[in-house]
Amino acid sequence: MEDLSLKEIKTFKDLEDEVVSSNKCCACGACVAYCEIQGFDTIEMEGYTPKFKSDKNAENCKECGLCFYICPQTEPLTDKLNKLYLIEDELGHIADVISAKTTNAKIKGVGQDGGIVSTILSYLFDSNQIDAAIVSEYDKNFQPIPTLIDNKVDLIKSAGTRYSISSNILPLKDLYAMAEKIIEEHSNVYDIDQLSLAFVGTPCQCRAISKMKLLNVKPAHVINYVFSLFCFENFDYAKLMEIIKSKTKIEPSQIKKAQIKKNMFITSKDGKTVEINIKDLDDAVRSHCNECDEFVGRFSDLSIGASGAPTGYSMIIMRSEKAQNLIDSVISEGLIEKYKIPAEQYSEWKPKKINWFRKMTALKTKK
Numbered sequence: 587m588e589d590l591s592l593k594e595i596k597t598f599k600d601l602e603d604e605v606v607s608s609n610k611c612c613a614c615g616a617c618v619a620y621c622e623i624q625g626f627d628t629i630e631m632e633g634y635t636p637k638f639k640s641d642k643n644a645e646n647c648k649e650c651g652l653c654f655y656i657c658p659q660t661e662p663l664t665d666k667l668n669k670l671y672l673i674e675d676e677l678g679h680i681a682d683v684i685s686a687k688t689t690n691a692k693i694k695g696v697g698q699d700g701g702i703v704s705t706i707l708s709y710l711f712d713s714n715q716i717d718a719a720i721v722s723e724y725d726k727n728f729q730p731i732p733t734l735i736d737n738k739v740d741l742i743k744s745a746g747t748r749y750s751i752s753s754n755i756l757p758l759k760d761l762y763a764m765a766e767k768i769i770e771e772h773s774n775v776y777d778i779d780q781l782s783l784a785f786v787g788t789p790c791q792c793r794a795i796s797k798m799k800l801l802n803v804k805p806a807h808v809i810n811y812v813f814s815l816f817c818f819e820n821f822d823y824a825k826l827m828e829i830i831k832s833k834t835k836i837e838p839s840q841i842k843k844a845q846i847k848k849n850m851f852i853t854s855k856d857g858k859t860v861e862i863n864i865k866d867l868d869d870a871v872r873s874h875c876n877e878c879d880e881f882v883g884r885f886s887d888l889s890i891g892a893s894g895a896p897t898g899y900s901m902i903i904m905r906s907e908k909a910q911n912l913i914d915s916v917i918s919e920g921l922i923e924k925y926k927i928p929a930e931q932y933s934e935w936k937p938k939k940i941n942w943f944r945k946m947t948a949l950k951t952k953k
């Protein structure tokens with residue numbers, strides 16, 4: 587652990603002043619999840635904003651500083667993390683890059699791009715490599731709901747992309763209750779430390795998880811797989827829905843799928859697809875995204891997105907041997923199908939894709 591003891595210990599008040607008040611908060615929920623798990627009864631999420639529950643609750647703050655250090659928007663642990671994740675540039679450590687798509691017809695029908703995330707999670711459940719996963723479901727108005735699931739059936743409800751904040755770290759606080767249930771159901775599991783969890787999130791959320799793991803903040807210690815979604819920008823749910831309603835006349839409750847391919851495409855439940863110019867969404871972009879320098883998600887086992895992929899496929903960046911072994915297993919089980927690179931493109935295919943990710947990251951950073 588970095589020698590934090592020599593530095594001034596920061597508190598949630600510092601987080602409010604340095605991150606929340608200056609609109610840098612990405613609403614991942616890490617600070618609130620941590621504080622609630624400790625039972626400090628101090629802060630809560632009001633919509634997408636972490637805050638003291640009340641002035642009286644503010645007195646409960648133990649000034650432990652953990653909420654500040656695990657926040658993905660604060661600096662202190664960056665050098666340590668970069669070393670740990672072998673990060674030397676804007677894309678992070680790359681062990682391999684492939685393009686692939688699911689072979690599962692059900693997931694194909696609901697997945698955002700190649701259905702890779704849901705297929706891998708399904709495999710991890712089937713092969714008993716995870717007991718639970720944190721994903722994002724959505725309500726009847728297409729609003730993301732961060733959710734902890736303990737079975738692959740619920741994966742179908744979580745597939746697809748919601749282009750607004752899903753505070754995916756918040757459900758970590760529910761893991762203790764879920765652990766009790768899992769322990770009750772499995773005779774060979776007797777302690778939360780034996781559980782294995784997968785986490786899906788945006789690059790900023792994965793950064794928070796990496797900080798929690800670095801500082802051994804429980805129960806993030808049982809997260810064994812971190813899957814980062816590529817992310818150019820994220821949107822404020824209410825503002826995005828207002829724009830979608832006014833531009834497409836489609837009510838949030840009638841949205842079947844939202845997809846960004848240069849512009850945004852909204853498909854309604856009755857099969858109509860309407861295009862919205864991406865520039866028309868500028869007012870709904872979350873301000874923290876304007877300062878973010880991560881497109882692919884450096885602090886992860888796998889980074890997954892569509893950018894640069896052949897139609898219907900996803901790009902997969904593998905960060906380690908463990909990630910390569912996972913992808914090899916999913917391919918050899920026939921669960922995903924690897925894109926066959928045409929022979930004449932073979933030598934330049936991977937460098938070209940990596941250059942494309944650099945270009946997208948530069949574009950995001952410039953924006």
Ligand SMILES: Cc1cc2nc3c(=O)[nH]c(=O)nc-3n(C[C@H](O)[C@H](O)[C@H](O)COP(=O)(O)OP(=O)(O)OC[C@H]3O[C@@H](n4cnc5c(N)ncnc54)[C@H](O)[C@@H]3O)c2cc1C
Nearest residue numbers: 697698699700701702703704721722746748818891892893
């Ligand atoms: C806000 C946002 C912006 C994105 N921008 C880009 C981009 O610019 N370029 C690009 O190539 N890809 C982008 N992606 C990723 C892309 O949309 C797909 O999620 C990715 O390609 C995986 O597709 P899949 O078919 O493998 O995943 P699926 O099998 O459909 O699974 C998707 C997974 O993502 C989770 N998820 C959905 N919405 C959210 C959310 N809001 N927050 C956290 N988790 C969520 C789901 O629960 C599910 O586990 C973005 C994703 C998000 C959430």
